[in-house]
Amino acid sequence: MSGEDNLLKLVEVEEPEDQDYLLQEQVGFILRKAHQRHVSIFAAHIGDLTPPQFAALAKLRDVGETSQNQLGTLIAMDAATVKGVIDRLKARGLVELSKHEVDKRRLLVNLTAEGRDAIERLIPLAREITRETLAPLSAKEIATFMKLLAKLA
């Protein structure tokens, strides 16, 4: 009996985690859930725009007219994804497209007047979304969390 125990212990020392793998403790899984929660909070405050669409408008407000590809880089979207997002924003009249004079490959994107109005109107809501997402944490915890999260992203 004690012989079996010792054998088990030896095995455990070599592979202490072989038996239990707890999905709900893995970063990836919790990261996915935290992201889901944020998207849900976002949707509750801004129903007619998705987070990626909002990101595109907010970044265009920052940098002004840019190429579609460059915008994608700035908001961490690959070319295929950003195209869909911009197409839908264009269909709603929030951005307008034009051809680059010099480099004919580039498709320039810019806010329309309506798009600018929309993003200015939505930013206060976005601040509230950030607040609500972080509400489970204290001010000090928020500072710590944001610092560490930034390291992972």
Place this chain on the structure above:
Amino acid sequence: MSGEDNLLKLVEVEEPEDQDYLLQEQVGFILRKAHQRHVSIFAAHIGDLTPPQFAALAKLRDVGETSQNQLGTLIAMDAATVKGVIDRLKARGLVELSKHEVDKRRLLVNLTAEGRDAIERLIPLAREITRETLAPLSAKEIATFMKLLAKLA
């Protein structure tokens, strides 16, 4: 000149953040990027299975046979999403479906022998994925981060 400065300061005190809204500092945006990075690390280690598919297998390993809906609850997927995931795992022979004897609404899901082999084989890789995702942080930072992230999820 100093009059203008004072006016600006007064405005700033009332609405200190009105002018600048930095997308790249918002939780939601960084959360999305951190999640993207994790998925990318996952794909580099486990190319033939997605994180949701892996989650389904890992949870079935934990709890054994369950209904599709219940599995969805356990891995934070809604009914429509979990159906697609299970369909694809079934098509690959990693899970098998059966009808609940008593409650005819329920669709039971379980690992096949092949599915069990697969998940056992993949778990060590998953541990490495977790390690690599958290690699930018020290051991102490990891503990702090996981505690705070769990509060947000």
Place this chain on the structure above:
DNA sequence: TTGATATCATTTGCATACGAATGAATTTCC
């Protein structure tokens, strides 16, 4: 018991997300 509710699963529609392939235009470099 039966009528109202609730639960389980499916389907549809829309929106990311990304790999891979393609074509057009530009830049690099010999």
Place this chain on the structure above:
DNA sequence: GGAAATTCATTCGTATGCAAATGATATCAA
């Protein structure tokens, strides 16, 4: 100058992810 490599954008295919509607079954309550 011109071939090779690079960049920009598009398209296709596959896989989440979720809201809403629907149908089948089960449970609750009058």
